[in-house]
Amino acid sequence: MSNIKNLEDFIGLHLIYTYDNGWNYEIYVKNEDTIDYRIHSGMVGGRWVRDQKVDIVKLVDGVFKICWTEPTGTDVSLDFMPNENKLHGVIFFPKWVHEHPEITVRYQNDFIPLMEESREKYETYPKYVVPEFGTIFYTKNEGKNNEKVISEAPYEGMIDKMVSGELSFS
Template sequence: MNNFEKHDLTNLVGKHLIYTYENGWQHEIYIKNDSTLDYLVCSGSASNRCVKDQSAYIVQIGQNIYKASWTEPTGTSISVILNLRILLLHCTAFFPRWVMDDPQKTACFQNNHINEMEAYRAAGPTYPIEIMDQFATITAVDDCGLNNDSVISDATNELTK
């Protein structure tokens, strides 16, 4: 039935990808290992949002096609399909209302603001959820090895927040 092993992430882990959504927003993601990723929002409404050590569920869904899904402390849930064969990414994100109303609150190095993000989430509003469903072109793929904390650095994106 399948000619791939769904838990074989050999061709994905350690990869740093830069991609640009159809709306022009650019992001970076680094797959640190089989259950952790780092990412940086380079442009858009939450530009300079940096997250390190985000737990994620990552599986192979086709030959050299992967899916990573996670929920952030903000309450945002994200599912990303990474097709490394044709350098295409598809993202579906479910944003709580408070994030859509004021995305700049999330534009920080999240790891230093977990309690703040959780307080914003608790204060809401949560509904209505805003769904973002977009394709992106992967413009760069680099193999940076496993668990390399220097790939996406919070130091280059320090905010005064």
């Protein structure tokens, strides 16, 4: 079990987790206000994002919250308990993302205008709300601002390579 108590311990963490609904996600806490992430499975599996601005806070020792709004209009709030290998997340997908997830399944950074255009073109409400607990099964401190951690699209077998150490970002 880890001993991650403060924000200084949390910044630089690379975590891979599975929500109870089976969706696999990966997040890298790049610095005090930025994350990178990949979505390996689920409704928007295949999507990946770098340099997402977020709000990161320590709630109590060992418990951290990350919140943000994506260019798609999706709102996300995640509570991480890395010492217990647990998290709880709530994703608020706009109606258009739920109905047209394929538009978002790409490297978002290269398609911000498409995300903004889709957000205006399609309906937002009612939101599709996904509250889920999850299990963190991989945690590694990759250091602050490591551009190698999330630098390519997710692919089949990628998680296994990271967990086994075959794929490293040091």
